[in-house]
Amino acid sequence: MPVIVAANPKGGSGKSTSCIVLGTTLAARGATVRIIDADPQRTLGRWAEGKSIHREIVTTPRAGEDLTDLIDTLATEVQFVIIDVQGTANQEMAAAMSRADLVLIPMQAKTADAEVATRAIGLLRSQEKLFKRKIPHAIIFMRTSPIIVTREEKEIRESIANAGIPRFKAGLNERTAFSHMFAQKAGLGELTPAETNGLIAARVNAEAFTAEVIEVLRKGIA
Incomplete structure (x- = not known):
């Protein structure tokens, strides 16, 4: 079954957000899912201490x-x-990559984030050589505006394309709902429009990202 790793050496890159959005969206679709919280900060472990119907998908x-x-x-x-x-x-990141069917590299559309993300790609390349296999991977932009694309973001997108690094079309935008998932320890389907602005748009965003992940996995595993 597919193993998906969210990896970026930079703290606050959006790893936990991408994992919980993807995991709970898959679970809401009826899939069986486990998210391994191998980060010492235990962001997802704390999320699982809430009352979400999906809380058991997190394993520490x-x-x-x-x-x-x-x-x-x-x-x-x-x-x-x-x-x-x-x-x-x-070594732990390398070990996870060695088992991965897909590596997500979350990053904000900032120059500093792009520079650090290259370390994750470098580590991935070393694992490919060690295990003599290609490891499907792609950058996912986090906390981007759904309306405005900054000049810096345009330049980073162009740089990534020129380097031949795969990128998800569906990034996870700056959405109140994604923050509320952690604040309320809930899945998107458990939040209410009365308490969370832009909830419908966030759900559409999450579904688009999840669908693209599944598409990439199918191509990589086929």
């Missing part, structure tokens, strides 16, 4: 537990395994 590794063993076990039990790894280009 036990102390001393081998991450690759956990990934391999869960991949035999559920349809999708998603891993939120530590925001450091370390």
Whole structure:
């Protein structure tokens, strides 16, 4: 079953957001999902302490537990395994990448983020050489405006395209709903329009991103 890793050495890049949006959207569709919160900050672990109907999709590794063993076990039990790894280009990130059917590289459309994201791509390339296989991957822009594309964002998009780095068409925009998912420890389907502005647009955004992930996986696994 597909293993999806969200990786970027930069903290605050949007790894946890991309994981929880993707995981809960898949779960709401009826898929069986486990999100491994391998980041010491335990952002997703804290989210799972709430009352969401999807809270059991989050798994936190036990102390001393081998991450690759956990990934391999869960991949035999559920349809999708998603891993939120530590925001450091370390051995754990490399181990997760070694099992990945798809690596998401979340980043904001900022020059500083783009420079750091190249470290994740460099680590991915080393894993490809080590395991002698291509690892499908793509950048996903986070917290972008759905209305205005800044000059900096245009330049970064062009630079990524020129470098031949794949990028998702559907980024996750700056949406109140994505912040409320963590504040209320809920899935998008559990939030209400009365409390969350732009909820419908956020759901459409999440569905578009999830559909594109599934499309990329199908092409990569076929």
